[in-house]
Amino acid sequence: MFNKILIANRGEIACRVIKTARRMGIRTVAVYSEADANARHVRMADEAVLLGPAAARESYLVADKIVDACKRTGAQAVHPGYGFLSENAGFADALAANGIAFIGPPASAIRAMGSKSEAKKLMGKAAVPLTPGYHGDDQTPALLHKEADAIGYPVLIKAAAGGGGKGMRLVEKSEDFPDALASCKREAISSFGDDHVLIEKYITKPRHIEIQVFADTLGNCVYLFERDCSVQRRHQKVLEEAPAPGMTLERRRQMGEAAVAAAKAVGYVGAGTVEFIANQDGSFYFMEMNTRLQVEHPVTEMITGQDLVEWQLRVAAGQPLPLAQEQLQLRGHALEARIYAEDANKGFLPSTGRLVRLSPPAESLNVRVDTGVEEADEITPFYDPMIAKLIVWDEHRDAALARMRKALADYQVAGVTTNIDFLSRLVACPAFAGADLDTGLIERQKEFLFPATQAVPRDALLVATVGELLWEQHEAKQAAKTSGDPHSPWHARDGWRMNLSAARMIGFRDGDSLIEALVRYQGDKWQITINGQTTLARGKKLEGDRFAVELDDRRLMASVVAVDEKRSIFLNGSTYSLLRDDPLHLVEAGGAQGGGLTAPMPGKVVALLAQPGQKVDKGAPLLILEAMKMEHTITAPAAGTVKAFCYAAGEQVADGAALVEFEGE
Ligand code: ADP
Ligand code: ADP
Ligand code: MG
Numbered sequence: 001m002f003n004k005i006l007i008a009n010r011g012e013i014a015c016r017v018i019k020t021a022r023r024m025g026i027r028t029v030a031v032y033s034e035a036d037a038n039a040r041h042v043r044m045a046d047e048a049v050l051l052g053p054a055a056a057r058e059s060y061l062v063a064d065k066i067v068d069a070c071k072r073t074g075a076q077a078v079h080p081g082y083g084f085l086s087e088n089a090g091f092a093d094a095l096a097a098n099g100i101a102f103i104g105p106p107a108s109a110i111r112a113m114g115s116k117s118e119a120k121k122l123m124g125k126a127a128v129p130l131t132p133g134y135h136g137d138d139q140t141p142a143l144l145h146k147e148a149d150a151i152g153y154p155v156l157i158k159a160a161a162g163g164g165g166k167g168m169r170l171v172e173k174s175e176d177f178p179d180a181l182a183s184c185k186r187e188a189i190s191s192f193g194d195d196h197v198l199i200e201k202y203i204t205k206p207r208h209i210e211i212q213v214f215a216d217t218l219g220n221c222v223y224l225f226e227r228d229c230s231v232q233r234r235h236q237k238v239l240e241e242a243p244a245p246g247m248t249l250e251r252r253r254q255m256g257e258a259a260v261a262a263a264k265a266v267g268y269v270g271a272g273t274v275e276f277i278a279n280q281d282g283s284f285y286f287m288e289m290n291t292r293l294q295v296e297h298p299v300t301e302m303i304t305g306q307d308l309v310e311w312q313l314r315v316a317a318g319q320p321l322p323l324a325q326e327q328l329q330l331r332g333h334a335l336e337a338r339i340y341a342e343d344a345n346k347g348f349l350p351s352t353g354r355l356v357r358l359s360p361p362a363e364s365l366n367v368r369v370d371t372g373v374e375e376a377d378e379i380t381p382f383y384d385p386m387i388a389k390l391i392v393w394d395e396h397r398d399a400a401l402a403r404m405r406k407a408l409a410d411y412q413v414a415g416v417t418t419n420i421d422f423l424s425r426l427v428a429c430p431a432f433a434g435a436d437l438d439t440g441l442i443e444r445q446k447e448f449l450f451p452a453t454q455a456v457p458r459d460a461l462l463v464a465t466v467g468e469l470l471w472e473q474h475e476a477k478q479a480a481k482t483s484g485d486p487h488s489p490w491h492a493r494d495g496w497r498m499n500l501s502a503a504r505m506i507g508f509r510d511g512d513s514l515i516e517a518l519v520r521y522q523g524d525k526w527q528i529t530i531n532g533q534t535t536l537a538r539g540k541k542l543e544g545d546r547f548a549v550e551l552d553d554r555r556l557m558a559s560v561v562a563v564d565e566k567r568s569i570f571l572n573g574s575t576y577s578l579l580r581d582d583p584l585h586l587v588e589a590g591g592a593q594g595g596g597l598t599a600p601m602p603g604k605v606v607a608l609l610a611q612p613g614q615k616v617d618k619g620a621p622l623l624i625l626e627a628m629k630m631e632h633t634i635t636a637p638a639a640g641t642v643k644a645f646c647y648a649a650g651e652q653v654a655d656g657a658a659l660v661e662f663e664g665e
Pocket of ligand 1: 131156158162163164165166200201202203204206208232235236275277287288439
């Protein structure tokens with residue numbers, strides 16, 4: 001076994017690998033960019049090497065720098081995690097040339113599966129069932145169009161080098177094909193540096209079912225059952241589970257054997273995943289093989305009781321697979337939810353900022369949290385905005401679902417917008433709870449999943465008000481302690497005001513509405529009147545931002561986190577957001593959004609979609625910005641005229657930069 005390995009990755013997967021290595025007595029080397037100098041994976045590793053600037057292109061993606069870091073630290077092997085260089089055959093070659101082991105498959109297997117087109121050709125030969133479509137070399141647009149017509153619409157255009165749900169376009173009818181092809185190729189070039197595409201029949205109401213395979217260098221190859229990853233948004237996985245609901249023993253064996261055949265056809269070694277698209281009747285087609293550890297591998301670990309990173313390390317060190325096929329057993333049910341810093345109600349727009357509050361549910365045998373960040377860390381615009389993976393296990397799916405519901409309710413995050421509320425609705429949604437799964441579930445259930453924003457409930461408003469009052473008291477006490485005369489009446493915050501009645505107003509903003517809480521001091525209690533209704537309240541500040549609150553004859557535990565004028569209220573498993581409306585603070589009413597024509601985050605202008613001087617309707621697309629690995633379309637805030645664009649296509653823009661000079665009608 002190795003004495004020391006280097007992890008060529010960051011975030012939760014780097015931390016995940018370090019954890020197993022440490023348990024096995026292997027020393028670890030982290031690598032990091034300038035933006036990650038203080039990141040959790042750097043803090044966890046035995047040593048760490050700086051690679052370069054924040055941009056992955058100049059740090060995590062530079063193979064030479066990683067080879068160099070291995071030489072400097074004496075690391076004998078590299079674990080690539082997922083993403084970054086994990087499926088880069090050139091990187092595997094570079095390591096081999098320097099006598100460093102790659103904890104992954106041989107470069108030849110990565111190459112064979114690296115192109116979805118080439119992989120399909122190979123799989124066809126190995127008699128693995130394929131999604132009907134065109135995966136030839138001729139890339140003439142007219143020919144591709146003809147092939148699409150022949151397959152019959154809807155079709156899916158896919159970048160052969162694509163991944164992560166990017167570089168895919170659904171085409172519903174023939175006349176839409178040319179535009180979709182152009183846009184797909186544009187994204188493919190910018191994201192993967194290769195615009196080769198394939199075309200597939202678009203399967204309606206399919207399920208995504210994948211098989212975990214593992215092979216060693218001695219010729220053994222097994223499958224560790226399946227994962228169902230049907231719950232997706234924009235072809236990206238959101239919730240995964242194992243086993244797949246409704247899977248029969250016979251179908252599991254068929255898919256498992258097809259996956260092992262796929263792995264054997266390319267001389268596979270290590271952990272891999274063969275992805276299938278399945279019809280509701282259970283018939284299935286090969287989609288692609290991912291030649292690395294998957295994000296969702298923990299659900300497989302939970303149902304098999306195995307540590308897949310340990311398996312990877314053993315195989316890379318030349319040892320045989322720890323278990324044979326007939327020794328592998330499947331037990332219970334596991335679910336994984338990806339906790340992201342993103343705004344589900346704004347098209348899943350990534351959110352960046354400091355994790356002022358990050359309090360995950362308690363871990364146990366049933367609840368696991370894989371994360372790369374801790375409270376006070378930052379979600380930066382440079383990398384994937386995943387905060388953590390929340391994994392739960394129980395004997396049956398229903399019990400696992402209940403655990404997931406509870407764990408999501410206990411998850412507290414403030415400082416960035418997260419998808420936690422969205423995930424809570426997802427697991428509560430009858431279609432998901434009833435295992436009526438297909439890749440269109442989120443779209444189909446959107447009414448339930450994206451409800452119109454609701455007013456913050458009265459209890460949360462009362463808690464927020466009590467929070468302000470307790471906070472003032474706390475600050476007054478702190479001030480008194482440090483001033484000369486702790487008993488001076490000037491430090492009291494009991495509502496006593498010279499020439500003023502003992503009543504005051506505390507204001508909040510909930511979206512567009514102003515909420516005024518009238519507070520009257522009554523002994524050690526407060527009479528709080530909101531919307532004409534009065535509640536007698538009392539509160540006690542516990543440690544940090546936690547409060548015990550009494551509202552009339554009820555007692556609640558709550559937490560309020562304040563960042564500038566923002567207030568996040570955690571109450572009964574829900575999070576509510578308010579703004580403190582402080583007349584003493586000069587807060588620009590409505591904010592300075594500038595009509596939405598500013599960059600929502602740092603990124604690159606990909607395309608200008610209008611001409612200067614052009615008159616456009618409200619909502620017309622003006623410009624495409626690529627940021628955080630996604631394309632965002634900037635649209636006209638109103639009917640009007642495009643005066644000028646501030647940047648040309650290809651230029652980088654900073655967060656908040658004005659993009660378009662626009663004149664409304
Ligand atoms: P990526 O490399 O981005 O993971 P995949 O080929 O694995 O690309 O496809 C990602 C997702 O897109 C699948 O999980 C599935 O939801 C959807 N998808 C892919 N191919 C098809 C298809 N032929 N018909 C319908 N949906 C598909
Ligand atoms: P303590 O002084 O008890 O050590 P800490 O400094 O650990 O408290 O925690 C203070 C927390 O209280 C911060 O996280 C802050 O967000 C929160 N807080 C809650 N309500 C308010 C408020 N109205 N004004 C300022 N901070 C608040
Ligand atoms: Mg895939």
